[in-house]
Amino acid sequence: MFLTITLNPAVDKIATVEKLMIGQNNPIRLTDTFAAGRGVDVAKALRELGYPVTAGGFLGGNSTSIFERLFISRGINDAFIRIKDATRSNMHVIDADGNETELMEPSPRVSAAEWHDFGERTGRIFEGCELVAVCGSVPDGVTPKMFSDLLKHIKRYDLPLLLDVPLDMLEVVYDKAPDLIKFNRQRISEAIGKEDPSRGEMIAYGKGLVAKGVKNVLISLDKDGALLINGEGVFSSDVPRVNVQSTIGCGDTMVASVAESLSKGRKSAEMLRHAVALAAANAMTLETAHVVLSDYRDIVERIKVEKIG
Secondary structure, X not given: OEEEEEOOOEEEEEEEOOOXXXXXXXXXXXXXXXXXXXXXXXXHHHHHOOOOEEEEEEEOOOOHHHHHHHHHHHOOEEEEEEOOOOOEEEEEEEOOOOOEEEEEOOOOEOOHHHHHHHHHHHHOOHXXXXXXXXXXXXXXXXXXXXXXXXXHHHHHOOOOEEEEOOHHHHOOXXXXXXXXXXXXXXXXXXXXXOOOOOHHHXXXXXXXXXXXXXXXXXXXXHHHOEEEEEOOEEEEEOOOOOOOOOOOOHHHHHHHHHHHHHHHOOOHHHHHHHHHHHHHHHHOOOOOOOOOHHHHHHHHOOOOEEEOO
């Protein structure tokens, strides 16, 4: 069984517009509302690949029922702690050219008692896990020290650990020897401290993390493919042309794919190939972390991966 942890989930509301015009009226079509958050999306993608999944974190307010319906319909084991504050909502506005604008509500606050309850519940789950993915931002009330303690607890069980977390939490993860740290273009730019770093600069940064003990560094570069950096070297992939509906959740499907690859013992090139293929299949749908498996299988065969270092 895989465990995903989403400390700060969200309800994603997706709307489409012809063109987003700031300061003017914008007629929209509300496409749908989804239970989301990076770890939740990883869980959804893993279930679509056929794996048993437990999802944990914090939920609160009226939107809790949206998540509960998702868990029941997808067969995801619900290990979320219910908290006093309400889970946030995010509005994604997609224009006719595929550009996405995200409007995000503030995070809820997690109390010390709620954090303790979360630790008690997840601690009972670790023993039966095959792998843990901790993804997304952290809510108010959760400090880097608390986050570090959570990761230490996971590593005591000698579990593979996959991370897709904000930059302010990365400083406390390197000594945990995570099996994966996932970056997108924005986060790798923030980490390097340069608006548009070159591939060489991104590779050098990834190699630095591997030297610190990170086993795999995955950098998604949207239409420019992806990079995988580990002890075997540096691997680069292209992205085939697909009919893009939305890129929301693509990074999360990549993390889900890496979880599957680690479970199956795939080599680096195949790990990257499958991760990019699953993300591309997700981009062909409007729902977050949803893929049509026949599309995914077709795309896998079309992706080129090469070892470049």
